[in-house]
Amino acid sequence: MTFKEFLALVKSDIDLKKHWFLKNDTPFNKNVRVWLEPGTIAVVVYRFGHWTNHVKVPILKQLLRLIYILGKSVVVLGFGIYIPSRFKMGKGLAIHNFSGIFIPPTTAGDNLFVFQNVTIGHLRGQGGRPPKIGNNVFLGAGAKILGDITIGNNVVVGANSLVMNDVPDGCTVVGVPARVVSKETTWIQEKLDGVGDHW
Template identity: 60%
Template sequence: MGLISLIKADVKFKQQWFLSQKSWFTRNVRVFLEPGTIAVIVYRYGSWARTIKPALLRIPLYIPYALGKVLVVLGFGIYIPSKAKIGPGFVIHNFSNIFISEGEIGGNCIVFQGVTTGHLREQPEPPKLGDNVFLGAGAKVLGSVKIGDNVVVGANSVVISDVPDNCTVMGNPARIISRETNWMAEKREGKKVVNY
């Protein structure tokens, strides 16, 4: 997908899940002024700029990214390296104290404030997250772990081992509390989804 297509997918996913009941202005204008959306757009631009060849063309394109990244890190407390591989539909809901490593994240991922994904000294590979992953406020995903599709990581949970598909995990260290999670389908069907 191209830069514009990825940004559209990110914004559409945020509008669908968090702003569907809001006013037209909030859904279509204010969404672009939210710190989480700005951080994702800056990341997308930086990730796209890395692909430009030859390198001489990349340098002038990287200058706006560097300035935007400084604004996002210092102003909003969100760090996402341009080397990270993140699928479409990436949403940062709220902001502050968010650190995303250079790992892989699938499509339709929601991140709340205080989330960290990163490697450990003993496990230098960053985590890999599947599609439809929900990371609650303060969640930590650490080490060379793999998180499957349709996974909910509860607030303040610390994930240090692999998580299979369709699970909800909570605690420190995180343990599976449900093996029948499909939070996206439940949300689409209008069922009340537990706030993690």
């Protein structure tokens, strides 16, 4: 990953957050305040850390990793958000609220929406493999995604739901344990149409 690619990913994250949460907000909130929100800072620090993994010059890499570790410490201790630099995420990561968010070193596609108290983790006895997340996935507040499972594309996980089984594309799941309540979830893609055409 080049530095230019790192900047492009950060831009995709900010554009997504503006379009989804701040589309009708004031110019100040869309262009200044958005950069000061804990969720945005956490995403930028994660993207920076992921980029430093690809730096080739050893001395420069160590210096950049030190900066990343300091930034990550602020994000974890100050905001309660844990996203490791080994997490592989496509473009468009939006964390709207903060606190109690845990994401392991797993993989996710484009456009992931995360609210407060979301946990993505592995289960003992499954080889430590965490869930894999598809494109256009919305994780409501308090959602728990656990185990060696796959969350498909265009999936909504309702608030406080516990997901321990695969979720097919286009589904909305709610409850403990989560159950499918809709197999025709299209509103995420519809709302995303037109976002990031310039990415």
